[in-house]
Amino acid sequence: MTRFVILKHVAGASHYDLMFERGGVLKTFRAAAEPAGDKITLEESFDHPLKFLDHEGELRQAPGRVERWDAGTFKALEWTDARIRLECSGRRWNATYLLEKQDGKRWLARKPPTKK
Numbered sequence: 001m002t003r004f005v006i007l008k009h010v011a012g013a014s015h016y017d018l019m020f021e022r023g024g025v026l027k028t029f030r031a032a033a034e035p036a037g038d039k040i041t042l043e044e045s046f047d048h049p050l051k052f053l054d055h056e057g058e059l060r061q062a063p064g065r066v067e068r069w070d071a072g073t074f075k076a077l078e079w080t081d082a083r084i085r086l087e088c089s090g091r092r093w094n095a096t097y098l099l100e101k102q103d104g105k106r107w108l109a110r111k112p113p114t115k116k
Contacts, residue, residue, distance in 0.1 A: 001073035004088065005053050006035060011064030018109075019048055020074060020086070026052055029099070029107060034069075036092065044105040085112075 002021040009015050016035050019026035025047040031040055058065045072090030079085075084099040099109045 001075055001089070003053050004072060004074045004086075004090065004093070005068065006070040006090075006093065007052065007056075007066040008069045009059075009062075009064055009066050011062070016069060017045065017048070017052075017066070018042065019052055021050065021053065022076070022079070024050070026050060029109075035109070038111055040109040042099065042107040042109055044101075044107060 004018070004020045005026075007017045007019065009017055016031040016033075018029045018031060018035060020028075026049070028045040028048050029042040030045045031042050033040075035042075052066075053071070056066060056068045070090045070092040072088060072093065074089065075087040077085040077087055077096070082101040085096065086099070087096045088094060095111050097109050098112045099107050101107050
């Protein structure tokens, strides 16, 4: 299992960074609002160094600070350029999530419907 973290970036306009460990970096997606609920709009961001898995507090190269909103481990069930399916085990993100590329850098994250 690999690690993930969701950081709340508190600055002028707060946002959330969803970071997933992959290939020696953190693949990062930005959410304008708290990443809770059944559908979450995300924007693909730049890769971050692994040190952000454990970072909380002031930022040196950007204004503001970050607060840990959630953290845990995940299993990548699928990871392509347009579709990512993750089984997450965190305090708040504790389910399977499907991230699908919409256009450009915009993605939609949702919990897939459960099979009966």
